[in-house]
Amino acid sequence: MPGQIEGKASRKFVERALSGHSSLGLATAAFLYLLIVSGIISVLNHELQRWEQPGAPELVPISPQAAERAAISTLAIQQPPTSHFFIQLPTDDLPRVVLTTDTRAVFADGSGTIVAEESHPWTQFVLDLHYYLHLPEKIGLTVVGMLGVMLLGSLISGFLAPPSIFRDAFAFRFSGSARLAQADLHNRLSVWTSPLHISIALTGAILGLASMTAFTIATLDHAGNTEAVFAPVFGEEPEKNDEAAPLAGIARAADPYASRASGYCDQLRDHARTEDKRAASPGPWDTSASSRFRRIL
Amino acid sequence: METLPAFLGTIGIALGIGLLRVSWRRKTRLHSLITMAAWMCIFGGIFLWGQAGGVDWGVAIATILFICVAMLLLVFNAGTAFVNREDKRKTVGSTDQSKVSDEAPPGMYAKHLSTFFLAAPIGGSVAIILTLSVFELLQSLGVETANSTVTTFFLAPLLWTAIATWIVIDNASMRNVTLLFCCAAPGVLHLGWVK
Numbered sequence: 001m002p003g004q005i006e007g008k009a010s011r012k013f014v015e016r017a018l019s020g021h022s023s024l025g026l027a028t029a030a031f032l033y034l035l036i037v038s039g040i041i042s043v044l045n046h047e048l049q050r051w052e053q054p055g056a057p058e059l060v061p062i063s064p065q066a067a068e069r070a071a072i073s074t075l076a077i078q079q080p081p082t083s084h085f086f087i088q089l090p091t092d093d094l095p096r097v098v099l100t101t102d103t104r105a106v107f108a109d110g111s112g113t114i115v116a117e118e119s120h121p122w123t124q125f126v127l128d129l130h131y132y133l134h135l136p137e138k139i140g141l142t143v144v145g146m147l148g149v150m151l152l153g154s155l156i157s158g159f160l161a162p163p164s165i166f167r168d169a170f171a172f173r174f175s176g177s178a179r180l181a182q183a184d185l186h187n188r189l190s191v192w193t194s195p196l197h198i199s200i201a202l203t204g205a206i207l208g209l210a211s212m213t214a215f216t217i218a219t220l221d222h223a224g225n226t227e228a229v230f231a232p233v234f235g236e237e238p239e240k241n242d243e244a245a246p247l248a249g250i251a252r253a254a255d256p257y258a259s260r261a262s263g264y265c266d267q268l269r270d271h272a273r274t275e276d277k278r279a280a281s282p283g284p285w286d287t288s289a290s291s292r293f294r295r296i297l
Numbered sequence: 298m299e300t301l302p303a304f305l306g307t308i309g310i311a312l313g314i315g316l317l318r319v320s321w322r323r324k325t326r327l328h329s330l331i332t333m334a335a336w337m338c339i340f341g342g343i344f345l346w347g348q349a350g351g352v353d354w355g356v357a358i359a360t361i362l363f364i365c366v367a368m369l370l371l372v373f374n375a376g377t378a379f380v381n382r383e384d385k386r387k388t389v390g391s392t393d394q395s396k397v398s399d400e401a402p403p404g405m406y407a408k409h410l411s412t413f414f415l416a417a418p419i420g421g422s423v424a425i426i427l428t429l430s431v432f433e434l435l436q437s438l439g440v441e442t443a444n445s446t447v448t449t450f451f452l453a454p455l456l457w458t459a460i461a462t463w464i465v466i467d468n469a470s471m472r473n474v475t476l477l478f479c480c481a482a483p484g485v486l487h488l489g490w491v492k
Contacts, residue, residue, distance in 0.1 A: 013466075020465025023409040027417070146417060149454050153416070153461040160466065170318045170367075172375035192367040195360045205454035213453045216425055217432060217446070220488070232443040 010163070017161035021154060028150040031133070035147060038130035039200075045123050046094040052120040057109040058095045064251040067097070069112030071250045074099045077114075083240070089254065138211050145208020151201035158190055165191060303349035306359060309342030314366045339363060415473050416461040423477050424457035426484035433491045 041048070050058070062070075067087055075085065082101035090096060097108040098118055105118035132140025159165060169191055172184050190197070214229040222228040227236065316335035320328055346359035428449050435445035460480065464473045 017466050020412070020462070023412050023465050024416070024461075026409055027413040145454065146421060146457075149421070149457045149461060150417065152454070152458040153465065156458065156462045157465055166321045169321050170370055170374050172371060172378055174375070174379045188371055192364050192371065195363065202454065205458070206450055209453050209457070210450045213425065213428060213449055214446075216429055217449065220429060220433075229446060232441075233446050 014161060014163055017157050021157040021161045024150050024154040024157065028147055028154070031143075031147050032151055034133065035130060035144060035204075038126050041126050042130045045127055048123040048126070049094065049120045050096075052123055053107075053116070053118070055116065056096055056107045056118075057115055058090075062089065062097050062108065062110050062112065064254040066108070066110060066112030067254045068249075068251040070097065070099055070108035070114060072247065073112070073114050074101065074106055074108075075247065078103070087250070087254065138215070141208050142212045143208075145205050145210075145212065148201045148203075148205030148208055151197070152205060155190075155194060155197055155201065158187075159194075162187060299349045301349075302345040303355075306342040306345030306349060307362060309338045309345060310359060310363050311342075311366050313338030313342060314363065314370060318370060411470060412465055412473075415470070415477065416464040419477055420460040420464055421457050423481045423484075424453055424460055426481050426488070427456050428453040430484040430487045433488060437491070 050056075067089065071085070071087060075082070078101050080103075082103065084100075084102055086098075086100040088094070088096075088098040088100070099106050099108060099114070100118075106114045107116045107118060109115050128134055131144065133143055134140070135143060162168075165187060168184070169188070172181075172188060174181055211226070214226045217229045218224050218226040313335045316331050316338060320331035320335055325331075343356055343359040343363070346355040346362070349355050350358055431452055432445050432449040435448060436442070440448075460477070463476065467473060467476075
């Protein structure tokens with residue numbers, strides 16, 4: 001008798017878990033599909049950017065001095081003045097020099113001359129779909145985080161639902177109904193790819209919900225200032241000062257990059273070898289940087 | 298990348314998957330022992346891959362290997378089942394899932410919808426209240442702000458997932474509302490007391 005009651009309770013639990021699993025699936029499947037497909041395409045976003053703008057200068061070793069020249073040129077034509085400025089030096093998967101301000105991004109060539117505006121609307125469309133579902137930034141991030149939570153919930157309820165999920169982990173039945181074969185396909189694919197699903201859902205949920213959590217902490221502790229919440233983790237921005245200041249030593253700041261950029265080292269090594277062979281006109285690297293590379297490599 | 302640990306790691310993962318297949322297929326007296334050995338082989342393989350290719354890249358490759366080996370076995374089993382499908386159709390009965398009716402019971406969609414609202418927006422709000430309460434608790438215990446903040450960022454989705462999963466599984470509405478209230482009340486009281 002206790003066994004019978006236990007069996008009934010267990011069957012009821014399985015039914016409830018299956019029902020819950022399908023609720024989550026029905027409610028979120030279409031959005032999850034959009035997120036997942038755009039996520040898969042986003043993995044190749046650097047390659048897509050390069051395809052969208054094939055004319056941009058690539059594989060050009062840029063010296064710290066040229067990077068500084070590019071920065072000065074970019075800031076000279078920047079209107080309105082920018083409060084943030086980034087120089088992206090070439091890497092293996094994106095071998096381009098990109099200078100980004102608050103309002104625009106431009107490419108520079110090896111001599112530090114600005115050659116074109118960065119523009120990759122299709123890649124940006126895919127990235128925005130993946131990050132925000134094309135909703136306003138904060139709302140979109142929160143919705144994406146919520147979908148991550150729902151995916152994680154689906155995974156857990158999916159593991160709890162079918163009683164023989166492990167016993168049948170290697171089984172795939174073509175006998176019986178087509179529905180059974182489809183259920184087998186669903187269960188087997190879900191179980192064996194769950195390590196990836198769990199990590200993707202969890203990290204997506206954490207990233208997506210961080211801004212909502214920060215917003216609530218800010219409302220409670222910092223009078224709505226979310227930057228104050230992120231400051232202890234990522235560091236805070238200096239106080240705004242409208243007085244003009246001389247440009248920071250970009251060449252000096254960019255110099256150590258040469259010794260740290262592992263992928264780019266190969267290009268620079270080749271460049272250094274070419275320099276050795278030529279033993280004549282100096283390359284884009286000044287003597288000290290070039291010799292430092294030779295020591296490192 | 299070091300070749301020997303990667304090779305041994307691959308062997309460990311393949312062996313582990315094979316042992317899992319043996320253990321999960323039929324329960325024997327050695328079931329627990331074989332399952333434990335299987336997981337040890339798999340985690341050992343992942344560890345070795347971590348040594349060979351780094352904790353990020355190596356572990357990722359090991360995880361993909363784990364999935365691929367299992368999928369290979371699954372495809373092999375599916376092929377065997379496909380070849381023998383005519384014979385089996387006569388002998389194999391339906392399972393729990395094939396008994397499920399194709400027709401939706403009345404009110405099912407409304408129930409799904411209410412469950413979703415309890416699990417998603419309301420469950421999320423309760424999770425955030427609890428998370429904030431934990432954040433304030435950590436702060437009052439003198440934990441560094443950066444650490445409390447990061448813990449909170451990790452905790453919010455985990456709590457929400459736990460609440461949402463509970464609600465969708467136990468879809469008795471009144472009990473779920475009570476559960477949400479019982480979760481939220483201490484958080485609200487704590488936050489009210491702190492502020």
